[in-house]
Amino acid sequence: MQNTVLVVGGGPAGLSAAATVSASGFDAVVVEKEEVLGGAPILSGYAKLVPSGEWAKDAIGRMVTRVVDDANVTIHTAAKVTRLEGEPGNFTATLSNGETVSAGAIVLGTGFTHFDPINKPEWGFGTFEDVLTTTQMEQMVGAGEIRCPSDGRVPQRVAILLCVGSRDRQIGREWCSKICCTVSSNLAMEIKELSPETDVFIYYMDIRTFGLYEDKFYWKSQEEFKTKYVKARIAEVTASGDGRLLVKGEDTLVKRPIVIPFDLVVHAIGMDPNEDNPDISRVFGVGLERHGFIARAEHYTNSCGTTRQGIYSAGAAYGPETIDDSISQGHTAGARAVADLYALVRKAG
Amino acid sequence: MAIHEKSLIEPERLLQYDDLVVDGVDVSGHWNTMITPRTLRDYDEDFEKTIQSYGGGEYVHRCWQCGSCTNSCTMYAQNTQFNPRYWIYLTRLGLKEELIKDKDIIWQCVSCNKCTNICPKDVRPEGVMKALAHWMEDEGITEKSPSTHFDEEFADQIFKTGRIEDSHVLMHFFKKTGQPLMQGWLVEFGKRMTKGLPIAQMLRMGLNMLFPPKTKSWGRTGEVLQQYVREQKEAAHG
Numbered sequence A: 001m002q003n004t005v006l007v008v009g010g011g012p013a014g015l016s017a018a019a020t021v022s023a024s025g026f027d028a029v030v031v032e033k034e035e036v037l038g039g040a041p042i043l044s045g046y047a048k049l050v051p052s053g054e055w056a057k058d059a060i061g062r063m064v065t066r067v068v069d070d071a072n073v074t075i076h077t078a079a080k081v082t083r084l085e086g087e088p089g090n091f092t093a094t095l096s097n098g099e100t101v102s103a104g105a106i107v108l109g110t111g112f113t114h115f116d117p118i119n120k121p122e123w124g125f126g127t128f129e130d131v132l133t134t135t136q137m138e139q140m141v142g143a144g145e146i147r148c149p150s151d152g153r154v155p156q157r158v159a160i161l162l163c164v165g166s167r168d169r170q171i172g173r174e175w176c177s178k179i180c181c182t183v184s185s186n187l188a189m190e191i192k193e194l195s196p197e198t199d200v201f202i203y204y205m206d207i208r209t210f211g212l213y214e215d216k217f218y219w220k221s222q223e224e225f226k227t228k229y230v231k232a233r234i235a236e237v238t239a240s241g242d243g244r245l246l247v248k249g250e251d252t253l254v255k256r257p258i259v260i261p262f263d264l265v266v267h268a269i270g271m272d273p274n275e276d277n278p279d280i281s282r283v284f285g286v287g288l289e290r291h292g293f294i295a296r297a298e299h300y301t302n303s304c305g306t307t308r309q310g311i312y313s314a315g316a317a318y319g320p321e322t323i324d325d326s327i328s329q330g331h332t333a334g335a336r337a338v339a340d341l342y343a344l345v346r347k348a349g
Numbered sequence B: 001m002a003i004h005e006k007s008l009i010e011p012e013r014l015l016q017y018d019d020l021v022v023d024g025v026d027v028s029g030h031w032n033t034m035i036t037p038r039t040l041r042d043y044d045e046d047f048e049k050t051i052q053s054y055g056g057g058e059y060v061h062r063c064w065q066c067g068s069c070t071n072s073c074t075m076y077a078q079n080t081q082f083n084p085r086y087w088i089y090l091t092r093l094g095l096k097e098e099l100i101k102d103k104d105i106i107w108q109c110v111s112c113n114k115c116t117n118i119c120p121k122d123v124r125p126e127g128v129m130k131a132l133a134h135w136m137e138d139e140g141i142t143e144k145s146p147s148t149h150f151d152e153e154f155a156d157q158i159f160k161t162g163r164i165e166d167s168h169v170l171m172h173f174f175k176k177t178g179q180p181l182m183q184g185w186l187v188e189f190g191k192r193m194t195k196g197l198p199i200a201q202m203l204r205m206g207l208n209m210l211f212p213p214k215t216k217s218w219g220r221t222g223e224v225l226q227q228y229v230r231e232q233k234e235a236a237h238g
């Protein structure tokens, strides 16, 4: 009889799956490939989270502690699953650290990989020191001071470019990363708070601050923090010769080319499928959908399912997702896995 | 190559030398026509604040460019160049030169407030139109409108005498707006008014016209009032 659920990935989704399994009276084994738990918000050092406004290290830190302090949860960090044998109800996983784990069901909370803007060289990342990603900007906010990396000056003007690595057939990214609009308007407010003399401009195609994020982030950043939203997809970022950057594109609302000087340019990078997904697909025998994320089973009666029975998934592994929804899905996936274990108990009984 | 469709290009963007020889080749006239690019090269962050300092412009920063105001606009229906949404955008980014290009139509807003009623962000575009028109007057970009002249004349007299002498307001207003003093309707108005008026009353009116009366003990009140108005304006527009 099986008492264990294997949870792969220790981000918001995996951590909540493990917590649910334990709370239901079963054992969870978490396998995380990095040295620390917490997933992207911890690994990339996010600042204050959308929508709670809590610092990532506090909010996600709480999720980590809850699992670490739980006697029913075993944790393997710096480890991956290299082989999986068996069948639903009776899987055996071999880990890269040589250990084996027997589990009745599996939850894949393996998340996403940040888009690397080196793949959009025309936007200047990797060429100019003052072109950053949202994750780097989050870290700067976390450090409490807004400065241009090139010479340490306080930027007069910051441009945030949306949809970097999303919604772009040229580079095979035909999805919207869902959270970057809201994250960017949040970041604009954080920048203004730390550096009141800095003006923040957001270059957008659409603003997708869905649901209750509309007034809380988009309107607030515009109305209270004076963020300017300019409707243009930037074509190119170049140097201006006086140490500043030039942002070039078409302002579609005035039908005019623009070449505007900025001190700092921030790429709102998107969420790519986890770069491990081809391996994960092979090892766990689960299918991927056409963009390369984990394929979701029919959701109505098989919530958080994959193409393989007994293996569930949650969060950004399925596609761009918010932390809050990743957490909810993690709990759902954990509950589905636990339900499988109960079914085994009943069958055995 | 010669450019033929010049009618499509704003005249100030066409560059052409009447006499030009390059490497011994005569390329005078249309053979050397160039078009200067229409690239926008900078924003002016302070301009939005300037417009916000005028009554009505306070909420311009809320605009998200949906175009509801323009679509509902009475004047837009007459002339598609009349585009409040566009001018609000130019204001927000501080694209002053673009705005000034439309100086001859911006003031035509009829204050019907259809835009105000439809705007989902409660920008109150009618107020912004008013603020823009006032800014342009203050900067001397547009001539003062007749109503501004009238207001100023009215206020001037109050400052001076503490009261209004109708005939003076009218006379000065006509002068400032370049209208003849003797207008048919006015003559007729005067005639009918004085008909049957007691002589004493008529005499008093005549005297008032020649020697404008002052409110009793007005003294320095006008000066103080004027200074207060000036200070208020400075506080608002810096």
Ligand SMILES: Cc1cc2nc3c(=O)[nH]c(=O)nc-3n(C[C@H](O)[C@H](O)[C@H](O)COP(=O)(O)OP(=O)(O)OC[C@H]3O[C@@H](n4cnc5c(N)ncnc54)[C@H](O)[C@@H]3O)c2cc1C
Pocket: A008, A009, A010, A011, A012, A013, A014, A031, A032, A033, A034, A037, A038, A039, A040, A041, A046, A048, A049, A050, A051, A079, A080, A081, A109, A110, A111, A112, A113, A114, A134, A135, A138, A179, A183, A269, A270, A271, A274, A276, A280, A314, A315, A316, A317, A321, A322, A323, A324, A326
């Ligand atoms: C710049 C930026 C800012 C953001 N800010 C917010 C915000 O403020 N609010 C919000 O709601 N969302 C935000 N997001 C989205 C947020 O990052 C995701 O919603 C969240 O991280 C998804 O959680 P997850 O657990 O599904 O995946 P992840 O956080 O990616 O966690 C996956 C975990 O699995 C591990 N893993 C991956 N592959 C393997 C493997 N093969 N074996 C073992 N372990 C593996 C990873 O190391 C990681 O620890 C932001 C995204 C970006 C890009």
Ligand code: SF4
Pocket: A162, A163, A164, A166, A167, A175, A176, A177, A178, A179, A180, A181, A182, A206, A207, A208, A268, A270
């Ligand atoms: S959420 Fe916004 S920035 Fe991100 S991909 Fe979608 S539209 Fe672009």
Ligand code: SF4
Pocket: B069, B072, B073, B074, B075, B076, B084, B108, B109, B110, B111, B112, B113, B114, B115, B116, B125, B126, B129
């Ligand atoms: S108030 Fe002016 S801008 Fe608004 S709809 Fe009427 S004419 Fe147009």
Ligand code: SF4
Pocket: B062, B063, B064, B065, B066, B067, B068, B069, B070, B084, B085, B088, B118, B119, B120, B121, B122, B123, B124, B125
């Ligand atoms: S209706 Fe309001 S929000 Fe929409 S464009 Fe006009 S002013 Fe802006």
